[in-house]
Structure formats: structure tokens, C-alpha cells
Amino acid sequence: MIRKTGEHAIVLGAGISGLLAARVLTDFYDRVTLVERDALGGDGSRKGVPQGFHAHSLLPRGLQILEELFPGLTGEMLAEGAVPYEMIVQLRMIIGGHEFAKMPTGDTGVSSTRPFLESHLLRRVRGLPNLATTDRSQVGGLATREGRVVGVRIAGDDGEREIPADLVIDAMGRGGRTLAWLESMGFDRPQEETVKVEVAYATWYLRLPERALGEDRMIIVGTYPGRPKGAALCAVEGDRWLVTLGGVAGVRPPVDPEGFFAWLDEVAPADVAAAVRAAEPLGEIGTARIPTSVRRRYERLSRFPEGLLVTGDAICNFNPIYGQGMSVGALYALAMRECLREGTGDLARRYFAAAAKALDPAWQLSSGADLALREAEAARTPLARMLNAYLGRLQRVAAHDPQVAVAFSRVSGLLDPPSALVRPAVLWRALRG
Known part of the structure; x- marks a missing residue:
């Protein structure tokens, strides 16, 4: 039985991270x-989530956590139209210009729109x-007493009021x-790590001809050095496909149909581009x-006010092209649960340390990939260049070695840590080529 730790907690923000934090609390x-x-x-659409229109990915690890917190949720979503897929079987991965070999993994995900x-x-x-x-309430500020947060001030349809609380969670995103x-x-502000990525999205909802893409339920075409253009195609609820074009380093996708088709002709396999042209x-x-990726190092602060925690994009907002944000928000919720x-006692220090540990693998993957792009404006250390060269080799090998493809997909799905890519079996296969 879980022991209650307080009378009242408040979560500010009802995005994915806020909803998961509320469930834990x-x-x-x-x-x-x-x-x-x-x-x-x-339908879940909100003005505060303008990016909700575009492609979102709930990675396999994120889905596992949601099912743990809300038993039966996966079945409910599937019954109402969400689309199941198996990693690198029904998910076609084209990373670094190489289409990964396919092999059954048993690692499953669910594709749907963010709303x-x-x-x-x-x-x-x-x-x-x-x-x-x-809802329909603006946060006016915190109520504090002797350096401790004791509630929040909000303004809504019934006017302004102060709500007392033992704990307040900032889940208001960017x-x-x-x-x-x-x-x-x-108090001091946390240090920030910033990578300028200048991501631009263009998304179109389409209805493709039946089985136009065979068994594929999701197709990811990544950017790589020399080609700052990518795409994501996802089968979603309502018998629709969501097609998102992504450009980095200031490259913006077109917003006219012919330009949209031409972009896909350039970056996607011929069958994918043809299916989109034939769609309704x-x-x-x-x-x-999205101009930048930013990580705020709350775990390095020596002091932090009692009664306040932070989660979601307010800690770290990623380059969204990697689809990690929602799943990392789920990892924060687990970290919060374990700390509570x-x-x-000493909750903020323990929680931010646990959140940083949960965040590290996803940040390493996304920021490393961003720094691999020659167009990204950030300093690259010799170690970063070496790791990026190794990842590039892994991607080439994954095109014909299913076991390397599986290892890479499990790390990108946050099921395994990045260190799994340098385990002896994977390292040997990568070096052998």
C-alpha cells in the first residue's frame, strides 16, 4: 500500500507530461x-499545443509506461482506431540514407495523432x-512563504483566487x-545546454489507397549530413495517414502540393512518394x-525551493524530429513516483537527479544526431565526432545486418541504453561491416 505524503498537489499544464504527473500524484x-x-x-486539440497537428511518436518504452500507469489504455486506443505496429517490421526505418533490414522483434508501438x-x-x-x-485558467504566480512554495494564484471564469498546495508541478512546457x-x-536559474536546430515542419493528412504501402504502418526518413531534409509517414486513427516533412538548419518544407510531392520524390523511396501522390x-x-533544443540542468542547482518541481518540456525540449518528447515525459513520471x-524529504534534489538520469540517453541520441549535421551551429568535441562516425557505420551495417538494426531500434525506442550499441556482439558486427 502506498503511503500518502500530503493533502493537496497542483499540476500546472494538461499536456502529456502534466497528465502523467497528475496520475502519479x-x-x-x-x-x-x-x-x-x-x-x-x-478531441484533445488545444491552442497551447500547436505542434499537436504534426507527427508524434509514442516510443515502445513510452507505451509500456502508459500501460503501467493506466492498465488497459492500449486496448482502448486500438479499439477506437489507433494503429499498432512492430518495430522494424511494420516501421520502415531509413536512417543516415540507409534502409534498415527487417527482423521480428516483438517490440510494439501504437501510432495515433497527438490529440x-x-x-x-x-x-x-x-x-x-x-x-x-x-481549465480556462491562467496561472498568475506562486504563493510562497519563507522561500517555500505553498500554492498558486490563478485567474479563471470565477475571478482570481489562491489555491494552497503542498506541492506544485510546472508542466507548462516550453x-x-x-x-x-x-x-x-x-534562487539561481539552472544552466542551459542549447543546440540550434531550426526545425521546420509541414504536415498533410491524407487517405492512401488500401495497402498502398503493404504492411508498413510507419515510415521514418531521417536527415543526415549534406541532406537536411526528412519525412515521417504514420498511419493514424480514422483510416488516415499523417505525412510530415521536416527540414533542419533553416531548410523549410514547401506548403504547396507540388512542392510537397517533389520533396518526397527527393528523400523517400519511390513507392512511398508514389503512394502519397495517389492519396486523397x-x-x-x-x-x-522549432528553433532550438534546450536542456535545463536543474540537477546541478545547489538550492531549489521546497514545494515545487518541474517536468516535461520545461526541463528539456528536444528536436521533435526524433519523436522522444512524450516518452521522456513518461520517464519523468516514473522518476517522480519512485522519489515520492x-x-x-529533499524531494527536489532527488527528483531532478532521477529525471536527469532518465533523460540522459534520449538527450545523448538527439543532441549527438544534431551535432552530426554539418549545418548544426554548435561546437563538436573530438569524442562527439568519433561517436557520430561510429553511429554512421552502424547505420550502414544495419541496412544488411538485422541484428544491428534491432539493436539500433531498441536504443532509439528507449528500450535499451545507448551503451547497448557498443556491446561486444554489436561492436564486432559494426567493425566487421
């Missing part, structure tokens, strides 16, 4: 309040008996307010831009 607090500035409900997933999580969270939601709050309370358009092409099981 209901095990430890008598009451949990989820505060969101957008209206909640409907679809978010709406299912929200429905589950709202069904928790000790959780309340407050627009999180903790940096400003720390300065106003006399389901609306207009939408766009988004040990009580609230």
Missing part, C-alpha cells in the same frame, strides 16, 4: 488539481476519484514559468517551427 496526495489555460475536452492520445489520457485522469480539473519564479524568489487530401498543409515513495 493521485497515489500520494489526498487531492490533486490539474490547472490548464485551454478548454479541456472534445487522440491526449484525449484518452485526459479521460482516464478525469476518472480518478481524487483529481479535479480547472512556456514554463519556473525560470522567472526562481529569480523572483532569489484531407485538408490543408499545416506548418510549425521515499517521502518528501
Whole structure:
């Protein structure tokens, strides 16, 4: 039996990370309040998540965690139209210009739109008996006492009010307010690691001819040095395909149909480009831009106010082209749960250390890949150049060695740590070529 650690906790932000944090907190607090500035409900679409229109990937490890926190969630989503796929069997990976060999792995994922997933999580969270939601509410600031956070001030349809709390979670994403709050309370801001990536997206929803792509349910075409263009095609609910073009280092995908087709002709296999040309358009092409990847090193702070934690993109926002954000948010939720099981003493230090450990593999993969691009504006150490050369060799070998392809896919799916790629069996295969 889990021991309760407090009376009331508040989560600011009802995105994926906020919903998962709220779920964890209901095990430890008598009451949990989820505060969101957008209206909640409907199909899950929110103004605060403009990137929700584009391709999102719930990696296999992320799906495992969601199923652990919400038993039966996977079956519910599949019953309502989400699309299952098996890694490197029904997911075609074309990384570094090399199409990976296929081999059954048993590692499965679920493909859907971001609003679809978010709406299912929200429905589950709202069904928790000790959780309340407050939407259409702006966060005015923190309530503090002697350097400790004791609640939040919010403004909604019923005016301004202060809500007391034992713990407040900033899950407000890239627009999180903790940096400003720390300065106003006399605390240091965390160090930041930044990689300028200048990602631009263009997404089109289509209905492809039946079995136009055979057994494939997802196709990932990565960027690589010399070609800052990629694409992702995902079968999603509603018998639709979501096709996202991604450009890095300031290269922007076109927003007209002919330009869209020409981009795919350049980067995708011929059967993929032909299937998209034969598809039925389901609306207009939408766009988004992400200038930088940023990691905030909260774990290195010597002081942090009691009663406050941070999760999700407010800790680290990735280059979204790698599809890691939602799954890393799930890892943060597990870290929060494990720390709360040990009580609230020295909670911030323990939690940020655990969150950093969970984040490290995904950050190494994404930032390393970004730095491999000659177009990325960041300094590269000799070690980074050596690791990128090794990863490039692995990608070449994975085109004809299924076991290397499986090893690479398990690391990219956050099922195994990056160190799995230098295990003797994998290293030997890579060097043998």
C-alpha cells in the first residue's frame, strides 16, 4: 500500500507530461488539481499545443509506461482506431540514407495523432476519484512563504483566487514559468545546454489507397549530413495517414502540393512518394517551427525551493524530429513516483537527479544526431565526432545486418541504453561491416 505524503498537489499544464504527473500524484496526495489555460475536452486539440497537428511518436518504452500507469489504455486506443505496429517490421526505418533490414522483434508501438492520445489520457485522469480539473485558467504566480512554495494564484471564469498546495508541478512546457519564479524568489536559474536546430515542419493528412504501402504502418526518413531534409509517414486513427516533412538548419518544407510531392520524390523511396501522390487530401498543409533544443540542468542547482518541481518540456525540449518528447515525459513520471515513495524529504534534489538520469540517453541520441549535421551551429568535441562516425557505420551495417538494426531500434525506442550499441556482439558486427 502506498503511503500518502500530503493533502493537496497542483499540476500546472494538461499536456502529456502534466497528465502523467497528475496520475502519479493521485497515489500520494489526498487531492490533486490539474490547472490548464485551454478548454479541456472534445478531441484533445488545444491552442497551447500547436505542434499537436504534426507527427508524434509514442516510443515502445513510452507505451509500456502508459500501460503501467493506466492498465488497459492500449486496448482502448486500438479499439477506437489507433494503429499498432512492430518495430522494424511494420516501421520502415531509413536512417543516415540507409534502409534498415527487417527482423521480428516483438517490440510494439501504437501510432495515433497527438490529440487522440491526449484525449484518452485526459479521460482516464478525469476518472480518478481524487483529481479535479480547472481549465480556462491562467496561472498568475506562486504563493510562497519563507522561500517555500505553498500554492498558486490563478485567474479563471470565477475571478482570481489562491489555491494552497503542498506541492506544485510546472508542466507548462516550453512556456514554463519556473525560470522567472526562481529569480523572483532569489534562487539561481539552472544552466542551459542549447543546440540550434531550426526545425521546420509541414504536415498533410491524407487517405492512401488500401495497402498502398503493404504492411508498413510507419515510415521514418531521417536527415543526415549534406541532406537536411526528412519525412515521417504514420498511419493514424480514422483510416488516415499523417505525412510530415521536416527540414533542419533553416531548410523549410514547401506548403504547396507540388512542392510537397517533389520533396518526397527527393528523400523517400519511390513507392512511398508514389503512394502519397495517389492519396486523397484531407485538408490543408499545416506548418510549425522549432528553433532550438534546450536542456535545463536543474540537477546541478545547489538550492531549489521546497514545494515545487518541474517536468516535461520545461526541463528539456528536444528536436521533435526524433519523436522522444512524450516518452521522456513518461520517464519523468516514473522518476517522480519512485522519489515520492521515499517521502518528501529533499524531494527536489532527488527528483531532478532521477529525471536527469532518465533523460540522459534520449538527450545523448538527439543532441549527438544534431551535432552530426554539418549545418548544426554548435561546437563538436573530438569524442562527439568519433561517436557520430561510429553511429554512421552502424547505420550502414544495419541496412544488411538485422541484428544491428534491432539493436539500433531498441536504443532509439528507449528500450535499451545507448551503451547497448557498443556491446561486444554489436561492436564486432559494426567493425566487421
